[in-house]
Amino acid sequence: MIVNFHGIGTPARDLEPGEGKYWISEGQYDAFLGLIAGSGAEVGITFDDGNLSDYALGAPGLARHGLTAVFFPLAGRLDTQGSLSSGQVRELLSEGHRIGTHGYSHRSWIAMAPSVLEEELVLARRKLSDTIDQPVDEAAIPFGRYDRATLAALKRLGYRRVYSSDGGAFAGDPHPVPRWSVQSGTTEADLEAFLNDDEGLYPRLRRIASRAKKTWL
Template identity: 50%
Template sequence: MTADGHLINICFHGVGEPERDLEPGEDRYWVGRDPFLAILDEVAAWPAVRISFDDGNLSDLSVGLPALVDRNLTADFFVLAGRLGEPGSLDAAGVRELRRHGMAIGTHGMSHRSWRAMDPATVHDELVVARERLTAAAGSPVDLAACPLGRYDRRLLGALRRLGYTRVFTSDRRPARPGAWLQPRFSVRRGDTPASLRAEVLARPSRYRRARLAAVGIAKRLR
């Protein structure tokens, strides 16, 4: 834990050169291999960090896994069931390879759409069918979820709780309480460096900024 008892969740997306067409705006979350390794070394030295990778890119396996293993680190991988086996994305064998090295597999849903305002059939597809597909790929239960595009609302969180997810990860850029069911994360963005991330995450936020970020989280939960 950090000095004030918080946990820092750090989230990566793609690393290196994408091997598929990116979604609009997605390139902001792709980082080069060297910045990725430098940032991984930086956060590995922090007192309480949990690392995750979203979207199930092939770079999870080709760059992320060896870098984690080299440093004796583990991470949670939030995979998109609908992209399993597609060019540039993990397939079932890749998911099992991550598991074999002690990584956790979570769900990021089926099709990388917002989980807000879904009709019942879409809820089933995104929260139930995608999880079953990932469970089959991983060969072990999938109980973690990360909200695509960082979007969520109260109805969604109720559905995730009813379905028995044990931790749900967002992208709200603030420290987390270690035991909390809802876990905010800091996503690493293109152009981030160890110093920029340290300045944003570890510098003690002003009272104003803390209150504002907490208010963002409350507003989303009540929406």
């Protein structure tokens, strides 16, 4: 199972509409990491968007709890106010974390025109790869929105692993790999239920049906 974070503390840039609900307090973050570290479960951690808080608060918190993560910055936001700098991305890599791509401009990857596909899936990856001087072969889908054409394009371009926001635990190496995103209203009890794979029958069925629909569209 994978827990996904976005922003921690006070944003240092203007947020997109609806984005604020994915920012959590420093206290929430530390409590959540404590639960993850002490759960005894096999839990991955990811960060989307490349916010400055990934470096200022996210990475230090991970170090305190002996954890690592995969960071998915937006290539078009590198070196801009409130987002990661190129040097900070390299530092995250040197600390034992992995770097993937979240695309270029934080837009949907469904029904992409050829020019959009080139920028989001090719140029963004190239910019991040040049930044860290290593291949980038992992991608996190923006907004959790995808269809069969999206997955086919990512596979054709050689991405080794692709992450969604479908939630739930998983076995093996599904395509895409589901993640559970914390929000400002997420409680420790919510996280404990996820870590115990205790989401309930009807939520599980809805999640499975939603993923199946997106996979086959």
